[in-house]
Amino acid sequence: MRETSKPIVEKVTIIGAGPGGLATAIALRKQGIDAHVYEKARDFRPVGAGVGLQVNGLKCLDAIKPGMAFTLKRSGCQVQRVTLKTSAGETIRTTETTMMAKYGQPLLTIWWWRLQQILASELPPEVIHLNHRCIGFEQNENNVVTHFDNGKTAQADLLIGADGVNSRVREILIGDGEPRYVGSMSWRAVIARQDELLPPDEVILMKGEKSIVYLLNVGEGNMSWLARKLLPDSSLSSSASDAKSRVLQEFANWMEPIRELMEATDAERILEGPICDRLPLKQWSYGRVTLLGDAAHPMAPSAGQGANTTFEDAYELAECLRNFPDRQTALANYDNRRIQRTAIIQTRSAEGEKRYYQPTQPTQQTNQQSQQNFEDFRDWVYDYQPNSESRLKPWKEKVVI
Numbered sequence: 001m002r003e004t005s006k007p008i009v010e011k012v013t014i015i016g017a018g019p020g021g022l023a024t025a026i027a028l029r030k031q032g033i034d035a036h037v038y039e040k041a042r043d044f045r046p047v048g049a050g051v052g053l054q055v056n057g058l059k060c061l062d063a064i065k066p067g068m069a070f071t072l073k074r075s076g077c078q079v080q081r082v083t084l085k086t087s088a089g090e091t092i093r094t095t096e097t098t099m100m101a102k103y104g105q106p107l108l109t110i111w112w113w114r115l116q117q118i119l120a121s122e123l124p125p126e127v128i129h130l131n132h133r134c135i136g137f138e139q140n141e142n143n144v145v146t147h148f149d150n151g152k153t154a155q156a157d158l159l160i161g162a163d164g165v166n167s168r169v170r171e172i173l174i175g176d177g178e179p180r181y182v183g184s185m186s187w188r189a190v191i192a193r194q195d196e197l198l199p200p201d202e203v204i205l206m207k208g209e210k211s212i213v214y215l216l217n218v219g220e221g222n223m224s225w226l227a228r229k230l231l232p233d234s235s236l237s238s239s240a241s242d243a244k245s246r247v248l249q250e251f252a253n254w255m256e257p258i259r260e261l262m263e264a265t266d267a268e269r270i271l272e273g274p275i276c277d278r279l280p281l282k283q284w285s286y287g288r289v290t291l292l293g294d295a296a297h298p299m300a301p302s303a304g305q306g307a308n309t310t311f312e313d314a315y316e317l318a319e320c321l322r323n324f325p326d327r328q329t330a331l332a333n334y335d336n337r338r339i340q341r342t343a344i345i346q347t348r349s350a351e352g353e354k355r356y357y358q359p360t361q362p363t364q365q366t367n368q369q370s371q372q373n374f375e376d377f378r379d380w381v382y383d384y385q386p387n388s389e390s391r392l393k394p395w396k397e398k399v400v401i
């Protein structure tokens with residue numbers, strides 16, 4: 001453990017102003033580290049869809065910046081119940097959420113863009129550099145120099161790749177090729193709307209033939225729809241209007257209000273993409289470069305843990321840099337604390353993605369052992385308590401990487 005209060009790294013370059021990069025910058029700057037975020041986008045436009053923040057993610061954000069969970073709750077929607085329906089709109093069952101009562105934080109649904117805005121507002125504007133696409137880096141024993149497509153460079157003691165599932169930093173550092181298509185395409189959007197289709201404080205999951213639709217309240221009068229379908233073809237449409245036509249065609253047999261919702265959405269706001277993950281890595285940190293969030297452990301969204309485990313990474317990386325005596329030891333401990341946990345969640349998320357599209361019975365028949373295993377796993381994921389050694393407790397099974 002450290003004896004002096006001088007940071008073991010003074011300057012850090014973070015690639016990507018997604019939830020992971022921004023949360024990490026907040027955590028590092030709090031320790032007096034000069035962390036700068038470089039983002040390829042030209043501006044923070046209202047993009048993305050609704051995401052579900054869960055107890056482990058919210059607790060990490062609150063540990064990074066006390067009061068953050070409260071701020072997010074004011075903007076998003078605290079979910080009270082989840083209703084499962086058929087694609088014709090018949091209710092199969094409604095379940096009250098127990099997260100708040102059981103784990104002390106709710107399931108919070110929020111627009112990805114609002115999450116990004118709220119995190120960015122915690123940083124001095126001059127440390128966020130938009131219009132900087134990372135194209136490469138080189139490191140030596142003294143520093144790491146990152147290169148951007150606008151001809152600029154940034155020199156630092158540490159480089160963190162938080163640049164998402166198609167990470168350029170990972171490509172250079174690991175070179176493990178393209179992400180793996182898990183077999184379903186997704187279309188997502190946020191639309192200014194609030195009506196009887198989706199009651200307040202509720203999430204609706206609708207299941208059809210090899211397809212699902214989620215409806216989320218994301219706060220401030222907005223609703224998000226997320227449509228996914230098992231499809232062998234993962235190619236993207238050639239324009240926004242083609243993507244809109246495609247989702248309308250793929251969901252042509254669905255109940256009218258769902259198609260109306262898609263029809264009413266501006267084509268430019270519909271985010272089309274293949275659902276991808278990657279196989280877990282043995283190592284994330286090499287010399288002065290490490291990975292975080294989707295760049296390190298992209299996962300299928302079935303467990304809703306992508307952003308939540310990303311906030312765990314941000315918390316843990318900052319803790320390691322704060323507590324260990326040198327950079328090498330800090331990064332080795334960061335890898336050690338994060339890789340097994342996220343590998344297990346990645347693996348379970350990939351399995352869950354396949355189960356998503358199976359038909360659901362009105363009273364779900366699950367055997368007692370698999371139900372117990374599911375509940376144990378959920379407890380282990382949600383019971384991640386920052387500042388408590390219990391968070392480092394391994395899951396009962398190991399993933400062979």
Ligand SMILES: Cc1cc2nc3c(=O)[nH]c(=O)nc-3n(C[C@H](O)[C@H](O)[C@H](O)COP(=O)(O)OP(=O)(O)OC[C@H]3O[C@@H](n4cnc5c(N)ncnc54)[C@H](O)[C@@H]3O)c2cc1C
Nearest residue numbers: 016018019020040052133134163164293294304306307308
């Ligand atoms: C359909 C779907 C539903 C989801 N639902 C949930 C959910 O309910 N709950 C949940 O926790 N997670 C969910 N996720 C996952 C979640 O969105 C991600 O895990 C999360 O956004 C990861 O954050 P990140 O910061 O690591 O990466 P990203 O959010 O991908 O951000 C990466 C950033 O890096 C920037 N960037 C990329 N390349 C470069 C470059 N070369 N140079 C500079 N900048 C670059 C990008 O523009 C972006 O701003 C879902 C994902 C999908 C696909």
